[in-house]
Amino acid sequence: MPKKYHIHPKSTPLELEYIYKFKIVRGENCINCGKCTKVCIYQAHKRSEADPRIMADPNTVVCRNCFRCIQECPRGALEKSLEKVFASTGGAYWKPDMLLTLYKQAEDGAVPVSGAGYRGPFTGPGFDGMWTDMSEIVRPTRDGIHGREYINTSIDLGRKLNHLVFSPEGQLLSKVPDTVEVSLPIIFDMPALKLSPHIKLAMVKAAAELNTFVIMPVADITADFEKHSDNIVPRLTSAEIDGHKEIIKKARVVAVDCDSTVLGGLAALQEKIKKIGNALIVIRVPAVKEVEYTVAKLAHDGAEIIHIVADYRGQELNSPDGSGSRHLKDIIRSVHQRLVEDKLRDEVIIMASGGVALAEHVAKTMLCGADLTAIDLPLMVALGGRIYEEQQQILVLPEQLAKIPVPVITQRMVNLMGAWHSQILEMMGAMGIREARRLRGESGRAIFFEEIDRDTFGKLFLK
Ligand code: SF4
Numbered sequence: 001m002p003k004k005y006h007i008h009p010k011s012t013p014l015e016l017e018y019i020y021k022f023k024i025v026r027g028e029n030c031i032n033c034g035k036c037t038k039v040c041i042y043q044a045h046k047r048s049e050a051d052p053r054i055m056a057d058p059n060t061v062v063c064r065n066c067f068r069c070i071q072e073c074p075r076g077a078l079e080k081s082l083e084k085v086f087a088s089t090g091g092a093y094w095k096p097d098m099l100l101t102l103y104k105q106a107e108d109g110a111v112p113v114s115g116a117g118y119r120g121p122f123t124g125p126g127f128d129g130m131w132t133d134m135s136e137i138v139r140p141t142r143d144g145i146h147g148r149e150y151i152n153t154s155i156d157l158g159r160k161l162n163h164l165v166f167s168p169e170g171q172l173l174s175k176v177p178d179t180v181e182v183s184l185p186i187i188f189d190m191p192a193l194k195l196s197p198h199i200k201l202a203m204v205k206a207a208a209e210l211n212t213f214v215i216m217p218v219a220d221i222t223a224d225f226e227k228h229s230d231n232i233v234p235r236l237t238s239a240e241i242d243g244h245k246e247i248i249k250k251a252r253v254v255a256v257d258c259d260s261t262v263l264g265g266l267a268a269l270q271e272k273i274k275k276i277g278n279a280l281i282v283i284r285v286p287a288v289k290e291v292e293y294t295v296a297k298l299a300h301d302g303a304e305i306i307h308i309v310a311d312y313r314g315q316e317l318n319s320p321d322g323s324g325s326r327h328l329k330d331i332i333r334s335v336h337q338r339l340v341e342d343k344l345r346d347e348v349i350i351m352a353s354g355g356v357a358l359a360e361h362v363a364k365t366m367l368c369g370a371d372l373t374a375i376d377l378p379l380m381v382a383l384g385g386r387i388y389e390e391q392q393q394i395l396v397l398p399e400q401l402a403k404i405p406v407p408v409i410t411q412r413m414v415n416l417m418g419a420w421h422s423q424i425l426e427m428m429g430a431m432g433i434r435e436a437r438r439l440r441g442e443s444g445r446a447i448f449f450e451e452i453d454r455d456t457f458g459k460l461f462l463k
């Protein structure tokens with residue numbers, strides 16, 4: 001049995017005011033009995049430090065909306081109401097609830113419990129139109145999460161052989177390609193934003209602790225980062241290779257943006273990089289229309305890892321408002337299908353990014369056909385970043401972040417991944433899948449709303 005993979009979350013609150021959904025107000029009929037201090041396990045209710053005979057104002061920031069204090073107050077003195085600022089934060093894709101969830105997950109690595117049940121819609125655009133088959137959850141054989149069977153979330157990066165060739169004497173003739181293992185099906189992708197060096201360093205340290213990678217523009221890899229080269233994937237264009245040989249030499253994986261040089265001569269480019277060092281090569285492909293064609297060509301030409309990058313809402317690129325464009329789940333399904341038809345699917349690794357905002361999106365992207373995902377904005381939300389969707393994405397990071405030490409930022413990223421890891425384990429256990437590698441393309445474990453809607457009602461309502 002492989003060594004169990006553990007993420008070590010630690011309570012790491014940030015001293016800044018983040019969005020919250022409900023405001024708790026203590027009414028004047030409070031008799032200061034203190035019962036609410038005992039029933040709230042999150043310590044939202046405390047006595048006033050200046051005068052312990054009376055209660056301090058409730059601390060809404062730590063409230064998890066369980067409603068227990070409301071129910072148990074003998075005077076009905078507590079009231080919760082929807083906070084107006086909450087609804088105006090985020091946007092159509094990065095909904096305020098999503099931001100709040102990520103922020104809280106980064107606080108302690110736990111999965112926030114709403115306490116009031118799910119009241120949202122059961123379908124919607126993007127990943128919300130996809131449900132997973134969790135039928136194993138009601139079967140007595142389900143024991144993976146709780147001890148006896150180990151659920152493995154690791155993924156091997158690198159080209160795979162579809163068969164082995166032996167000599168008549170039984171000697172292995174095939175050259176088995178190198179692979180690199182990551183313990184999570186998630187890689188960090190440094191967002192294209194002006195980030196301070198201490199945030200970048202925290203991302204790298206978190207990736208090292210989690211045994212995964214950060215994709216980082218090669219120009220950002222200063223001497224300070226070189227000692228972390230085991231967990232950095234330098235990202236560069238084909239024209240930049242000659243100028244960064246020392247960085248490539250130390251890297252285990254490098255990422256090259258797809259351009260006409262890459263498309264026209266992948267074998268030559270790979271040979272050039274392999275002569276410099278022993279790194280695996282990721283080809284980064286924008287998720288534009290007909291990306292399937294590009295991916296299939298690269299896979300035919302021997303690409304090891306292909307990274308398909310959609311926009312921050314998971315939509316196809318070159319679509320200003322996302323209308324009429326495909327979502328990441330549909331793009332990846334189509335790419336996967338194309339590679340299966342070309343009998344190439346098992347040979348190449350597909351990484352997908354853009355719009356992966358929650359742990360469930362990781363599992364869903366993989367069910368659609370990706371081997372793993374890359375994330376950027378959730379890590380910024382973990383640090384208190386807010387996203388405002390207007391003409392284009394606007395991320396606002398809190399000013400106080402500049403003063404927050406690297407270990408705190410690192411731990412919050414680790415916590416977030418700890419929460420996601422727990423949720424991915426929970427989903428895999430409920431689907432009866434013990435290996436993350438087996439999630440890839442398991443669309444039989446998923447139900448797509450558009451398809452069942454069409455199959456059920458299409459005959460009645462479509463001409
Ligand atoms: S339980 Fe109600 S009455 Fe008692 S201190 Fe809390 S708010 Fe006041």
Ligand code: SF4
Binds near residue numbers: 041
């Ligand atoms: S609703 Fe629950 S979490 Fe929030 S303050 Fe009351 S008891 Fe605490």
